Amino acid sequence: MRDELFAAVRRAGVIGAGGAGFPTHVKLGLPAKTVVVNGAECEPLLRVDQQLMELYAERLVAGLSAAVSATGAEEGIIALKGKYAKAIATLRAAINSPVLRLHVMDDFYPAGDEHVTVNEATGRLVPQGGIPVSVQCVVSNVETLLNVADALDGKPVTHTWLTITGDVPNPITIRLPIGMSVAAAVALAGRTDLTGVHVIDGGPMMGRVVDDVNRPVTKTTKGLIVLPDSHPLMQRRRLPLGKIIRQAQTACMQCRFCTDLCPRYLLGHRIEPHRIMRSVRHMDMSSDVLKMAFACSECGACEYACIMGLSPRRVNGMLKQELARAGAKPHPAPENQFRHQFQSERRIPVKRLIARLGLSAYDRKAPLVNDIVMPDRVRIPLKQHVGAPCTPTVAPGQYVRVGDEIGAVPDNALGAAVHASMNGTVAAVADGYVEIGAAEGR
């Protein structure tokens, strides 16, 4: 039975629907005591998981039950925020087993950081540099487990749910074919002219600015946020790294607010961004202080905390690369890792974060619509996951239907299969993509 489940999830190409995209069949093979569904959705403006949990509560419970039995876990916990009242009600009605329960959290950032979610839901502390399975937890997000439930019904991952919001006339949450372009997706929210704006793939805190709006949405796309070029968030994102470093070297007043609010510091990790900011002027890659940067999750809470407008997050991002280049190794996890006594008080309320980011005008509903979207063309990347790229299994001119496998995992490699997201003819197989266009006369 377990083998059939792994095979079905592998065949369906399920990966973590968000984040790096770790193949789910591998994750479900890890032994765990607890499976945690990360339903916090703490990035401002995104509205996917909260609506999916409400609408597809029974499917989520089915996916979670499958994950609990696959991992041999003793319990399954859906961790979500108290403000998702409707989702809480439908999930409570759907839960059909004494080993499944909800864990209700406050509305703070970063409630969805895996280390924070695991600690909230189970009380366990993931060690610095470790992953949840180090404390016998497997963490999956909401859509991943819905995809697991679909995989058990023989349905592969062909679409992704995402919120399209920001400077658009009609924010929406919608299910789109994988491979559709970012520009075409944003047009569905009523914004066709992208002159003078940028699109963030993901949330405003940890998402990445899209460099080419013809790029496709993938299995891990959870949000597209449109912001004017002049928005302070965009201006800050565009500050050159050299300037960020110079600011760190000259303007940091060592108030340590960044450290006091750092979620990883508060969970007992060896990271103190204010000390990194003090030491960065020397750029000595053998410095024990600079090596603390390896423990940074790049959540950006320190940017929120800094009254001087500095970015320890970007400094740490740069340091991680430089340290790795210099062959430096991260600090081992502290032998006695303790949660800070004020950890539960030092949380960033999401409403205040939205105001600080200058996003209050965009803090709008993004209602879930069940429209079927049929683009003329999709460009499906053969690598949307952690691991090896898929090997294409189709050739130009071939007719494919939604759900047909178009890329397979190479033998003995880590990866996830990819499937056609529309009916049509394969137009090209090149540069790591399979392109499918509408077939005339079909």
Ligand code: SF4
């Ligand atoms: S980005 Fe800042 S707050 Fe977040 S883990 Fe890194 S140093 Fe800490």
Ligand code: SF4
């Ligand atoms: S909050 Fe800003 S000014 Fe204060 S120590 Fe951190 S980086 Fe320096």
